[in-house]
Amino acid sequence: MIANYGYEDGSGHYYIRIDTSKCADCKDKGCISACPETLFATELDDFDDEVVLIREDARNTLQNSCSQCKASGEIELCTKACTADAIGFSW
């Protein structure tokens, strides 16, 4: 399943997209420890597979939370850690 977490405002749209079908097969879940803002959490999906999501209380402040990672000019730390290429950003 493709899950989108985030929001839109006058300055743009800020969504993180996670392909949770890839998370089910991911053993180390490296995105969780890679994120300095601890935005990722886990849950069990409908098939009892452990997948990641963005914390509910962080979804409306993603632009701010991710600003340091994105300001570095390099690929985001979570994207770098996710060898399955399951994470995408809308901005």
Ligand code: SF4
């Ligand atoms: S590292 Fe990638 S595939 Fe693994 S749990 Fe995180 S987002 Fe999913």
Ligand code: SF4
């Ligand atoms: S860009 Fe940085 S702060 Fe934002 S989710 Fe990825 S690792 Fe976390």
